[in-house]
Structure formats: structure tokens, C-alpha cells
Amino acid sequence: MGKLLSWVVLIALAWLVIRLFAISQRRRERAGDSAASAGASGGTSTSRREASDAPDRALEGEPIVPCAHCGLFVPASDAVREDGFDYCSPAHRDADRVQRRSRSRDGRAPS
Numbered sequence: 001m002g003k004l005l006s007w008v009v010l011i012a013l014a015w016l017v018i019r020l021f022a023i024s025q026r027r028r029e030r031a032g033d034s035a036a037s038a039g040a041s042g043g044t045s046t047s048r049r050e051a052s053d054a055p056d057r058a059l060e061g062e063p064i065v066p067c068a069h070c071g072l073f074v075p076a077s078d079a080v081r082e083d084g085f086d087y088c089s090p091a092h093r094d095a096d097r098v099q100r101r102s103r104s105r106d107g108r109a110p111s
């Protein structure tokens with residue numbers, strides 16, 4: 001009887017391990033996917049402060065990107081992207097485009 005009980009425990013443990021493994025593998029798959037897309041955006045040289053320290057993702061698998069104009073953090077799926085910059089809205093994309101053109105290659109803004 002004791003042997004049967006140990007078998008049941010063993011099977012239950014094995015099932016648990018398989019389940020945990022499958023879950024972690026799926027999570028890793030999603031994380032790697034978002035990391036690859038987040039790595040594409042780089043060089044926010046004209047941002048006022050260290051905006052690069054942004055939280056990579058608030059929700060699971062959803063990268064959060066800072067607006068290059070106002071610094072607001074938005075989900076990458078909601079962001080408006082242009083020239084490698086992310087914006088919270090089309091209005092800020094247009095505003096920043098005008099601003100960038102006016103200060104052409106001034107580099108850094110006095111803070």
C-alpha cells in the first residue's frame with residue numbers, strides 16, 4: 001500500500017514539473033520576442049534626461065517606451081514610431097519633428 005502511495009506522489013510531482021516547465025518556456029518565448037523588438041529602438045539623444053532607464057515592460061511581454069517629446073511611457077503597441085523614436089501620439093510626433101528640424105544638429109538641449 002505504501003508503494004502505491006509513493007507512486008501516486010511521484011506521478012503528481014512529475015506532472016507538476018512538466019506543467020511548470022511548459023509555463024516557464026512559454027513565458028521565456030514571449031519575453032525574448034519583446035526584447036528583440038525593444039532593442040530596435042535606440043539613440044534618444046535629444047531627450048531631456050536619462051530616459052533610457054525606463055522600465056522595459058510593465059505587463060508581461062509588453063515593452064514600455066518613452067515618448068521622445070514629452071517622456072510619457074506608453075506601451076509599444078500604442079506608440080507612434082518614426083525615425084527610431086517613439087511617441088505617445090501623432091500630435092507629439094509632428095511637434096517633435098518640427099522641433100528637431102528647427103534645432104537641426106544642436107545636439108543636446110540646455111537643461
Ligand SMILES: [Zn+2]
Binds near residue numbers: 088
Ligand atoms: Zn508625448
